[in-house]
Amino acid sequence: MSTDGLRILPLAVTMMMGPQIMSAIILVTSPRAVRVSLAFLAGVLAATTAGVMVMLGVAGLVGNAVDLGSPSDRGSTGHIVEYVLVGLLALLALRNWLGRKTAEPPKWLGTLMSAGPSRALAIGLLVILLMPSDLVVMLTVGIHIRHGHGNVTDVVPFILLTTLIAALPLLGRLLFHRHAEAATPALRTWMNTHSWLVNILACLIFILLILF
Template sequence: MSVAAVLPLAIVMVAGPQILSAVFLATSEQWRRTSFAYVFGASLSISAVVTVAYLLGGFGVREQGSTPVVMAVVVVAILGAMAHTYRTREEAEPPKWMGRLGRATPRFAFRLGFLLLGVFPTDVLTSVAVGSYLASNDLPLLDAAGFVALTLLLLALPGLSVLALGERAETRLPTVRDWMNDNSWVVNEVVLAFFLVLALT
């Protein structure tokens, strides 16, 4: 799978609490260990979901194409969710557990990465879609490596920026974190917009 093909999928995987958690962990006291643990946990769950979907043979689904009615329902549902997200933007708040990320332990970060990327509905659906696509087209499982690697790279970017830029990143990341924290509804809209584009293409 080419980078152009997996980039939208990788962005869908990390858009939302996934990348926000990575930013929080990169500004925590044990940022090196927690950031690594977070990405490592994510790598295991993403790989597991893709592999299971692949081994199940795409759930017996071959590329048949969705009917116009089904696609219309999906598009209407996404547009409805976008409208709801916008209407409730003043009430939108990040999950309470994010308040613990500033003092997170590597063990907590590992579990968080594993669960967010392996249980979060949008991530499960995306990983299953990748594994099912490869299986239904008789492509090797190894072709999912680009998707997994790109997703993990995006998750690692906050920690890598601190490692590469030092004090400059340590100064700017909290600003990014606070903006994302205060504008979580914007992140949700971006995720839904990506799904809308995927549904229409």
């Protein structure tokens, strides 16, 4: 694996923080947990693959129009774009903090307990392709790879790790069946009432990963 591929790997953590991992947790407590979870994972894998490829194309167009500069130059255009993304994430984190008292998880999360495989597949696609935070992450991945003159294969570990993180609730259920069944509902409740905190943590982790 190249250096570029290694540096973007931690960004996979932020891909699944928020409604994304909450969806995986809810689905794994549903009556058809395994079937719907596998469908959800297929959606996440497909959406992450498509999203990253599109963002690589966007970053390539930007790189052709504007010289992104050297990765070692902290003042290069490529790094400036990343700093702009950091600013947007900081504003998003501030917005979540200010609205924490009235924050509620998306209403559609409450419908997932009765979701079938087709709906779970659609949710897996949409929680990646329609989430602004994930679009920013995938754009950052694209810019980083293009800035470092990497290639398409460098994003494969990122895509696989994102899918693996999405699969953790299902793996936990399969490996620790009884304990997982007892603990998952409590975790689901906590994440529903602290969705604002999960979103803030996702933004802060993303900012630290970009800057350092």
